Amino acid sequence: MLGFRRVEEREVKLSRAGKLFIVFTLAIGFAAVNTGNNMLFLLVSMMLALMILSGFAALLNLQYLDVRLVPGQLLQVAAHGELRLQVSNPRVWTVWLLELRLPTARAQIARLPGRATVELRLPWRPMQRGPLQLPELRLGSAFPFSFVWRGQRLVLPAEDLPWVAPAAGGPGSGETIATVTSVGPRQRRSGGDAVAALRPRLPNEALSRVLWRRSDWRQGFLQPPGLPVLLREEERDPVLQLDYHDPALAALGHEERLQALRSALDNALQAGAAWCLRLPAGDWTGRGRVGYRDALWALARQAPFVPAPKPVQRRRWWRR
Incomplete structure (x- = not known):
């Protein structure tokens, strides 16, 4: 299940609305310190608690979800195709504001009822024949206020990955x-x-x-x-x-x-x-x-295959 067995790393990002909310909270906090107004202190504490609860709610929204690739998919080199994935919610309550992300594609689910399964299609254009080298696939949620986006990197089974057929040769x-x-x-x-x-x-x-x-x-x-x-x-x-x-x-x-x-x-x-x-x-x-x-x-499936290029790990701007 997601969050326990098939997750490599987690990611926390602030949305644009979340950054503006933090700036607004700091401004009110600065005003509360200068004026000593208890109502402003109470408002700041409520806004900070709202931010923390937003992050916990997004994390709880992702627990126990199951994401699988539809088996038997066949793509073509340099041709625009679609990756079909199934997202299952085994719980009895509804899940909101889910999002699947690839480096160049996104798919969103506004509402996933309890004990239901939905199929998502992500556009993808493979550039290499053989087993598909799937990049980082993340499932995240910005529930409930879209302040904090909590994402988790998925590790899908290798036997379910699609295969990529070669493209046609040159003219003639x-x-x-x-x-x-x-x-x-x-x-x-x-x-x-x-x-x-x-x-x-x-x-x-x-x-x-x-x-x-x-x-x-x-x-x-x-x-x-x-x-x-x-x-x-x-x-x-x-x-x-x-x-x-x-x-x-x-x-x-x-x-x-x-x-x-x-x-x-x-x-x-x-x-x-x-x-x-x-x-x-x-x-x-x-x-x-x-x-x-x-x-x-x-x-x-005809071997040998072209060696897959090593993924380039991005460094944070402060580590460059």
Whole structure:
């Protein structure tokens, strides 16, 4: 829960209204000392107590909240996307004036009822492929008077972080791969969806396509069985082979190859053609948009990744 297990550091900031309130309190206190008026002393004490209670109320407002990333998110390099987060309030009373902050984005919740969950979207533009390097994410509250903003830095589980797929390569990169890839011979189609033969199941194919009555269990139950899939006439049309080890990509680096494959994959998506993406981690097949998201996941998870830059810690102005 927030405040006990997933918090690294806390932050306290005075808002503009809080700074003006402090200046006004000091002015009244100076007047009370010079005049000796007991009513002014009472007013100053009430204003100081109001400031302290505002900070405690903001801290109590954040206790026991649960913030999680929505799993299964996929972003793209240099493309404007959204980070989806869920904020849950397990308590029975309502929480007010919540705010999620990133260095360049903010999202606010005016009211979160008890035992309720709300989803927030933070705009974010990743600039590096692979697992998302999420910057400092803070949850704060300025309840009740917006004088003091109490924030807490969140540490989210690494398994819930989104992945970032590579961007498409430069102009013409996808067409270059398409011209050199091998395409299977076109077969004359005898019918619309006739069965041609059996073939082994690919690692990323759905289990609903398996012909279970022809599966091979002779290796025993401790070994994966041989699962056959029906090869239909439409699958014997030309298939665009997008190979990571294609000779046309020999002069490119790792990231440039993935960008070129992404560009060729987008071209196959627009044309609605059948394609087969061959990576060192495995093969992914599809036709048009079918299987396109799985192929993006494969490109995003293809190792090695570019080392993440070390975060620069800001120093206070008096320590520079």
